Amino acid sequence: MTNTNSGKLHETPAPVERVLVTGMGALTPLAGSCASLYDALFAGQDSIAPVEIFDASRFLGQLASTFNKVPAAGLSAEDHRWMDRATFFAVAALHEAMAQAGLEPGAFQGDAERVAVCLGSSHSGLVETEAVAMAVLNDQLAQLDPRKICATLVSHCTAVVKRVAGAKGRVITISSACASSNTAVGVGADLIRNGEADIVIAGGADTVSLSVIAGFNALRALSSTKTAPFSISPGLNIGEGAGIVILESKTSARKRGVTPLAEVLGYGLSGDAHHATAPDTTGAGAEQAMREALASANLEPHQIDYVNAHGTGTEANDSAESQAMLRVFGPGVVTSSLKSFFGHTLGASGVLELISTILMAQRGYAPHGLRMTEVRPGCAVLDYIADAPRQGVFNTLMVNNYGFGGNNSSLLVCLPQVLSGGAIMPRTIAADGVVVTGVGTVSAAGTTFAALAQALVAGVALACKGGDAFASATSPALRFTDAHLKPFARCAPSAKFGIAALEAALGADKQLYDHNPRSGLICGSVFGAQKPTEKFMESVFQGDPALANAHYFPMITMNANGGAASLAFGITGYTTTLCGSAAALCYALDLVRYGRQDRISVLASDEVTPRLLDIYHRAGALDVVGAPAALGEGACALALERAQGAQARHAGALVRISGWAHFQDCLDLGVAVNGDALHRAIVHALGCAGLQPDDIGGLVTLDCGPAPVATSVRRALSLSFGVTPPPVVADPVAVIGYTPSGAPLWTVAAAMAVVMRSDSPDHIMALGADLVGDAYAVVVSRCRSIE
Incomplete structure (x- = not known):
């Protein structure tokens, strides 16, 4: 349907x-x-x-x-x-x-x-x-x-x-x-x-x-x-x-x-x-x-x-x-x-x-x-x-x-x-929708979206256990050789992952973003750049605070990775950073839908360190019903544009984002086990897309975290879709690990990988709950379904 x-x-x-x-x-x-x-x-x-x-x-x-x-x-x-x-x-x-x-x-x-x-x-x-x-x-x-x-x-x-x-x-x-x-x-x-x-x-x-x-x-x-x-x-x-x-x-x-x-x-x-x-x-x-x-x-x-x-x-x-x-x-x-x-x-x-x-x-x-x-x-x-x-x-x-x-x-x-x-x-709504014109990923699967798609089909976990017995899925180290990217060689790993992913997402459209006030960049982040934060804190608490490291200090702000990416590609439109990529994606989609920007890229990136692994496990943030999950790193970037604008310039639209929403429960931490916030997000996203629950042909779910998260997602699916929800068609967390900042955006990229296959349903929903408590739902649709 x-x-x-x-x-x-x-x-x-x-x-x-x-x-x-x-x-x-x-x-x-x-x-x-x-x-x-x-x-x-x-x-x-x-x-x-x-x-x-x-x-x-x-x-x-x-x-x-x-x-x-x-x-x-x-x-x-x-x-x-x-x-x-x-x-x-x-x-x-x-x-x-x-x-x-x-x-x-x-x-x-x-x-x-x-x-x-x-x-x-x-x-x-x-x-x-x-x-x-x-x-x-x-x-x-x-x-x-x-x-x-x-x-x-x-x-x-x-x-x-x-x-x-x-x-x-x-x-x-x-x-x-x-x-x-x-x-x-x-x-x-x-x-x-x-x-x-x-x-x-x-x-x-x-x-x-x-x-x-x-x-x-x-x-x-x-x-x-x-x-x-x-x-x-x-x-x-x-x-x-x-x-x-x-x-x-x-x-x-x-x-x-x-x-x-x-x-x-x-x-x-x-x-x-x-x-x-x-x-x-x-x-x-x-x-x-x-x-x-x-x-x-x-x-x-x-x-x-x-x-x-x-x-x-x-x-x-x-x-x-x-x-x-x-x-x-x-x-x-x-x-x-x-x-x-x-x-x-x-x-x-x-x-x-x-x-x-x-x-x-x-x-x-x-x-x-x-x-x-x-x-x-x-x-x-x-x-x-x-x-x-x-x-x-x-x-x-x-x-x-x-x-x-x-x-x-x-x-x-x-x-x-x-x-x-x-x-x-007065403003207008882009009722013809928002399309994705480019995607870029860097993960344990490799540095291309095609490599991610292949890894998702294979379904093989790419995480390895370190000496501390905690598993992590690390991305390939990046070395920038192009002249325009060499100035970013000393950036944090997450910043370099983000720059590489964004370059792939923008592709031939980079000139449309270069110092264009109608083209912006919205980033989603949870912890920011971990290695620079650790180095800076060492300089403060293991040395003399009066001699703290000036190189690392600017990198500890949450928007540092977004700042590096905007600088790399001359992005001067709407730029800001939101906590969590679910909120960042929804805000970016809003900016395009309501005409504040003609096009927006949304980006999330993460990096893994041994100390971060210890911190996550101490917090219990990587336990899924008692089983430890792997921490992942890398970056995901999507280039968004009004469908009408993309069509006018004969740009190839990969998929349409036809509905989206994110809500939270009234809690200091996490989500409620009754699934209320996610259920509301699913209903809202379906309404935005003009769809019914049985229009959704598959799900990409994010339920990683303490046990209440998995229970919340399961109950929300039951409330929204009945006793038999659509099948789960991809599991990026199982393959590339849990990325704190980017996990929701990775589920959308995984949904894209499924929808872009010739034998896929017309509509896949990416949904779940992330580390900052966002319960989100995003409907990813075939472009043919809006012709």
Whole structure:
């Protein structure tokens, strides 16, 4: 039975729901609430002080904005024994935001499936990562609470917020360094506009830790004095904290009788494709993100009343950013940086600066920058606010954030009822679907997709046991000989796997991605680059933290592999990294389906080390009903495009992705044994594809992990397909091992390998549950089924 819904095969207008901010919560060392934050900003107070939570005496700068005591946040004493400190920051901010929005945690009841969570963080979990690293280095891993290993995940903070709130909709964690939470608010707004949610809990959290300070010290970016963005002299101070905003559809807010605080108008992302840590000196990437945000909101530069700059205080950032603002807005743009108040809060920067900007604008002010005395040489001369808040009418506001890996994010908001309903840019749905025009894989099976397909047919496990008796399936070592790839020879193995897979996926279309704002790259990651992380932690905890390795520090961010891949191929469109490849794939598909990008590549890569094997087995993450599974490595990349666009340029479409979804259960860890989240994902994906359960001719399942995962998948299949679900037609985990970041994407590639055979069914579903708790379902269809 094939999809006969041929009436969908056209672009159709998409309803655009307006997105309101109905609650805000902020927690920083400067202030414990939004009200006290406004008071501090207005009074010109800062929270930058000598670090006391660890010894910072040998660093170039000893100043930061830190909590000396972690807030209780309403979580239990048992939670405090194993959770990362960023989690407590986020939950505390959540309670304030929900109270202001008139929402009760855990009380969504029947509406919980329409409540999503989208948070951003750069280094959430890093404090617990340090604890795990020290346990490994001191040969004490066996004594470590396994839950602490789970708390090292950047996404764990999001999982706890989801559980405390009682949300059952889509759950997304963005980790694009310092652009994370700004991007999270934009992505969260899209979930409402796309009809995926009525309420989104958005924002982010981040922490100050010894390894973070050591890393910025190694890059010589720290200031020995309090930072003064755009002014004399250069240097940054690190900060920590969390911010949460409640995003809500106008329909939902009106139904609940809630008074909105602001409206999210649009956002834009871009990639620099320039350097791992330094921004493009011209500010081209920053400029593109700002212009993308303006276009998404259907606004002109002159309509923006105030720009909250990223303004880290460093030479490279301040110069490039200010020159970009000059080109977009001209010299009269009103701007300042709030990092002079509470430091650079890394992945939490965007949401905290958004909340601060809204708080000031509500009262008729734009915030000033502290210690702004004179414009630093190299920075554009703009209308910087100095000395005191500026009184005036500041209705339409832009917040900018840029991060390592060249990830740029710009967000546009306005105060309520500033713009008419017609100001929001109408959009269209690519109802003819999204197709895959290229695929690339690197695995234990080899460096080609054909080799993977052959290995899946053979069904022979490629893992080998090492001296520790743990099995792993390793990929061939890569040596780049082409001139354009030689600069990446010293990258992490996972970055090189990713670059090789992406090169194969792009093929002859590489020129379509090269510095094209309509072509982007979305990455999925769980742990990032393991070997550089281990090397960096060794330099911090087995050596002198003041002499930490500057080469490895940029590689410990979750988006480092994506940054390397974007740089290798000049990808400057929408670029960001999500925790887990299931969420990354679904977001990439959304970007294409709703026309934000013409084409997107999605990439996930992993690498195996002996220490990582030990860590996974200590956490129990590789046990399948008591039987240990093999850990795998490699990379998988898919090139996605609107079917109509591919047809217009006569590109060969390999398969069609006709439906997709991902949800989570209300748990801190894993999935519920009742299979609810996966069942909802299967139903949603089938609905998106216009199919019935008996249209699915085969399954590729991911049920690796602790025993509840396998039980959850089995029960979801029963709920969705009855007593006799479709047969399992491929098992990539059994062949190439379990890849933490890429496993969901590998199931889609395996489904492609089956669908592309001449004797295959028309529709194969890839489904399962991954390490970060995503229950996902993706329908992979023959292209002939849509002709």
